[in-house]
Amino acid sequence: MIPENANSDRLTELEGAVLGMIAVRGPCTPYVLRREFTDSPSRFWSASSGAVYPLVRRLATRGLIRVARKTRDGREGSLYALTPAGSTALAEWVSGLDQPESISVPPDPLRSRVAFFEVLEPARREEAVVRAIDALKDHLERTREYTESERARGNRFETLISQGAQRMVETRLVWLNDVLLELRACPHPSMSREDTE
Amino acid sequence: MIPENANSDRLTELEGAVLGMIAVRGPCTPYVLRREFTDSPSRFWSASSGAVYPLVRRLATRGLIRVARKTRDGREGSLYALTPAGSTALAEWVSGLDQPESISVPPDPLRSRVAFFEVLEPARREEAVVRAIDALKDHLERTREYTESERARGNRFETLISQGAQRMVETRLVWLNDVLLELRACPHPSMSREDTE
DNA sequence: TCCATCATGTAAACAGTTACATGATTGC
DNA sequence: GCAATCATGTAACTGTTTACATGATGGA
Numbered sequence: 540m541i542p543e544n545a546n547s548d549r550l551t552e553l554e555g556a557v558l559g560m561i562a563v564r565g566p567c568t569p570y571v572l573r574r575e576f577t578d579s580p581s582r583f584w585s586a587s588s589g590a591v592y593p594l595v596r597r598l599a600t601r602g603l604i605r606v607a608r609k610t611r612d613g614r615e616g617s618l619y620a621l622t623p624a625g626s627t628a629l630a631e632w633v634s635g636l637d638q639p640e641s642i643s644v645p646p647d648p649l650r651s652r653v654a655f656f657e658v659l660e661p662a663r664r665e666e667a668v669v670r671a672i673d674a675l676k677d678h679l680e681r682t683r684e685y686t687e688s689e690r691a692r693g694n695r696f697e698t699l700i701s702q703g704a705q706r707m708v709e710t711r712l713v714w715l716n717d718v719l720l721e722l723r724a725c726p727h728p729s730m731s732r733e734d735t736e
Numbered sequence: 737m738i739p740e741n742a743n744s745d746r747l748t749e750l751e752g753a754v755l756g757m758i759a760v761r762g763p764c765t766p767y768v769l770r771r772e773f774t775d776s777p778s779r780f781w782s783a784s785s786g787a788v789y790p791l792v793r794r795l796a797t798r799g800l801i802r803v804a805r806k807t808r809d810g811r812e813g814s815l816y817a818l819t820p821a822g823s824t825a826l827a828e829w830v831s832g833l834d835q836p837e838s839i840s841v842p843p844d845p846l847r848s849r850v851a852f853f854e855v856l857e858p859a860r861r862e863e864a865v866v867r868a869i870d871a872l873k874d875h876l877e878r879t880r881e882y883t884e885s886e887r888a889r890g891n892r893f894e895t896l897i898s899q900g901a902q903r904m905v906e907t908r909l910v911w912l913n914d915v916l917l918e919l920r921a922c923p924h925p926s927m928s929r930e931d932t933e
Numbered sequence: 934t935c936c937a938t939c940a941t942g943t944a945a946a947c948a949g950t951t952a953c954a955t956g957a958t959t960g961c
Numbered sequence: 962g963c964a965a966t967c968a969t970g971t972a973a974c975t976g977t978t979t980a981c982a983t984g985a986t987g988g989a
Contacts, residue, residue, distance in 0.1 A: 551948070552848055559852030563927065570968050582836070583843035590949050592970060597948095616969065626855070633849045633856055637867035639779070641845035642875050644901045644908075646780035648838035651749055652830045654897050655756030658823070659830055670834035678839050699918055700851050703911045704841045710907040711841075714900045721896055730760065748976075767940050787977055789942060794976095812984095813941065 548601070553584060555632040557594060558603060558621065562629055566607040566618035569595045580685055581704070595619060603628050649711060653718055661726045668719050675715065679708045745798070750781060752829040754791060755800060755818065759826055763804040763815035766792045777882055778901070792816060800825050846908060850915055858923045865916050872912065876905045 550558070560575055561567050567575075569591045576586030584590075598604045603625035610616035621629065635641055649671065656664050686701040747755070757772055758764050764772075766788045773783030781787075795801045800822035807813035818826065832838060846868065853861050883898040 552843065552845060553948085556848055556851075559855065562855045563852065568968080569970090573968095581843070582840050585950065587950060587952095588968085588970065589951070589972085594948085610968090629852070629855055630860075633852050634860065634864045636846060636849050636864045637871045639871075641849065642868065642871045643779045644875075644879075644904050645842045645844050646749065646778070647842050647900070647904070648749060649833060650897055650900045651753055652833050652838065653900070654753075654893060655760065655826070655830050656893060658756065658759045658826055663827075663831065667831045667833045671839065674834045674836075674839045678841075682841075695918065695922065695924065696851060696853060699915055700847055702914065703844070703847045703850070703908075706907050706911050707841050707844070707904070710903050711900075714903050717899065718896055721892065725892065727892065750976085765940080766942090770940095782978065784978060784980095785940090785942065786944085786979070790976085807940090 550628060550632045553590070554594060554598060555629065556584075557591075557598065558625055558629040558632070561604060561619060561621055562626070566620040568610060568616045568618055570616070580681070598625070647711070649715065656722075657727065657730050660729045661722065664722055665719065668715055668722065672712065672715050672719070675708060675712045679705070679712060682708050747825060747829045750787070751791060751795060752826065753781075754788075754795065755822055755826040755829070758801060758816060758818055759823070763817040765807060765813045765815055767813070777878070795822070844908070846912065853919075854924065854927055857926045858919070861919055862916070865912055865919065869909065869912050869916070872905060872909045876902070876909060879905050 556576075557572055560572055564571075564575075569588075572595070573586045573588065573591045576584050595604070599606070599619065602622055604619040605622050606617040607620035608618055610618065659667070682701065682705045686698060686705050689697040689701050753773075754769055757769055761768075761772075766785075769792070770783045770785065770788045773781055792801070796803070796816065799819055801816040802819050803814040804817035805815055807815065856864070879898065879902045883895060883902050886894040886898050
């Protein structure tokens with residue numbers, strides 16, 4: 540009689556990533572997970588304690604991870620390991636590569652800003668783009684270094700990931716140059732309409 | 737004596753986009769904004785009413801938009817227009833192109849899944865990638881059509897934006913092919929560690 | 934007249950950030 | 962012994978999604 544819709548719920552990106560980390564590194568404390576994220580060059584998750592600890596508890600109550608053992612020192616910490624259900628859920632999440640949410644283009648602050656460039660005066664548009672291009676070149680340099688360091692350390696998957704990020708930076712740079720060319724080719728007046736009908 | 741930290745607060749991506757839309761289309765009802773988002777091919781915001789209406793009210797209490805006039809029909813709707821403060825805030829937001837949050841690589845579900853590929857058996861990895869490549873090709877086709885339709889309609893900025901999205905799809909496709917090649921070059925055993933120390 | 938859809942909302946749940954609290958350990 | 966940091970958390974707030982409610986309008 541009891542509805543047995545066991546798990547049904549999907550994992551968020553962060554839950555997936557945490558399961559993944561526990562899987563590849565073995566049992567982890569929340570703090571170790573936290574550091575793993577803050578050390579990585581990507582800034583897409585702050586991995587603040589206010590996020591990690593509740594997330595870990597959530598995964599535990601869903602039966603995807605469990606306490607493997609306590610930490611030895613005076614602190615009341617625990618090492619969490621995957622359960623078989625967690626392993627399955629992780630494999631499904633990773634295989635979700637072909638789902639629409641994974642396939643569709645992720646939002647990009649560059650695109651969403653350029654989309655409204657007509658509200659700026661032409662001179663200001665160009666300044667902004669030029670500054671962004673400089674910043675991107677800088678970022679590209681650091682991304683390349685990171686890729687190289689991962690390659691040197693023989694981390695195949697990490698190298699692939701960093702290469703992916705690097706390709707994205709390169710493409711965004713190329714695109715911003717397109718934008719600059721288009722701006723120069725056709726200076727397009729700015730609109731000021733505040734209260735036009 | 738009263739602290740006059742007038743606005744100080746930054747705009748979220750969505751707030752920026754809403755201000756931008758009001759700026760380029762003139763006074764809008766929340767519903768029109770909603771449709772604008774749901775009609776666009778990008779799926780990055782559901783633009784549900786539960787998000788739009790509070791957001792509009794938020795912008796209004798911050799003095800960035802104001803009611804231009806009521807709608808004529810029986811419904812109790814309002815058209816919102818930018819205030820001068822809103823115009824300024826929008827211009828600042830758009831110029832924020834070069835800020836670190838805009839420059840850093842946006843998170844990508846493809847990358848975050850491939851990062852944990854070692855938990856899958858080699859065969860399953862390849863299947864997943866192949867399916868994702870197919871789905872991406874499909875997506876690319878539709879993105880190209882959209883770019884063409886925007887170009888045909890003479891929307892310069894919209895064309896640029898769609899080109900940007902298209903370049904991203906192309907790059908993601910190229911990268912997934914890299915991944916496939918690497919997988920084939922070096923089939924790398926899967927790890928099953930559930931409870932290894 | 935009745936049904937789909939247009940249009941405007943509200944309520945609850947949820948995930949994540951920021952800021953704070955607190956105790957243990959390590960290095961000087 | 963004292964400061965920095967390591968490590969584990971909690972509380973309040975924010976923004977978004979999901980689900981629901983409700984009334985108006987237009988076409989069959």
